[in-house]
Amino acid sequence: MEFLQFLSWACIVFTIGMFSTGLTDLKKMRATQSADNVQFLPFLTTCLNNLGWLYYGMLKKDGTLVLVNAIGAALQILYIMAYCHYTKTRRRISAQTMVAGAVLCVAWVYFSMFLSQGESQLAQLGLTCSVFTVSMYLSPLTDLVEIVRSGSVERLSFPLTVATFLTSTSWTLYGLQLQDYYIMVPNTPGIITSLIRFFLFWRFASVHQDTSTYKLIEI
Template identity: 50%
Template sequence: MRALHPRNLSWLSYGALKGDGTLIIVNSVGAMLQTLYILVYLHYCPRKRVVLLQTAALLGVLLLGFGYFWLLVPDLEARLQWLGLFCSVFTISMYLSPLADLAKVIQTKSAQHFSFSLTIATLLASASWTLYGFRLKDPYITVPNFPGIVTSFIRLWLFWKYSQKPDRNSQLLQT
């Protein structure tokens, strides 16, 4: 299961602090969809306790982080910079995470461990956010989204190099 990713809530806070309506709307929708996903998953999940504990722990970490930013960093500009850095770290980790399967893809000489549609969606989303960040001259939006473009092209190259031949002994890994 993919747990609630702190990226949407972090970027929502960054957008609210900056007064950026685009960030607020997009990440509000993303946070609502993630919440809906978790609720549906919990409904069908046989191990609800583990998932609830993971979700509660993550929300606790987020609350501590937001408490730090809102209560202990009084300067608005400093708060915006620290929150931008916080958001950037989560975004970069999200874009780099599919490369964890890189060794498996090279070892099996099969790109079936990657989702082609997710690769295309990642490329389009990261390119859009990178261009948006360039337009606003906001490095906290531009810089962390650029790795999404790079990793998408790496995965597309792997799709080309190792065309998807079904391997009966291998199962799809979540990307």
């Protein structure tokens, strides 16, 4: 029980730390008064992911999931609002946000009204959240391929890689302790992709020792 409590706090601290990396982009947008060099979709997809897991945590009555994803969703909404304020392509951003909102509404209606409460509802929601999380962890693989081709790790963030590794590991162990495979399985790819990134840093960072900082890449 003590180990589970330790894992709970580890999940909270590491995950909030990972979500807070978006503050770097927020600071950049405020400094330049522009969102030209910041990606929008990671904010939107992460927000959807947070809201899905928040609902799952509420149904499962898991305080750790509820707290982490409530804070995560609030941060992503902050980043989205800031991006909408500074971007020059508001029409495109508004369209993407409306589509995401529509998807969220349809999902909520399906899971809350068309499924009877109980194990079936929880299982289908857990599976949906798991698939979405796995797709988010695997989406940067194309960037990793380009890094291997170019031999440059400038597009990678080492602090974010460490945060992703610690977050994925803590959630995997947390899910294992609870015997909840919907939590454990989707976080395993986060560990694998983080280890790949560590290898790339070891392999290519020495080529660019004069580079003192790394650019942020969203997961």
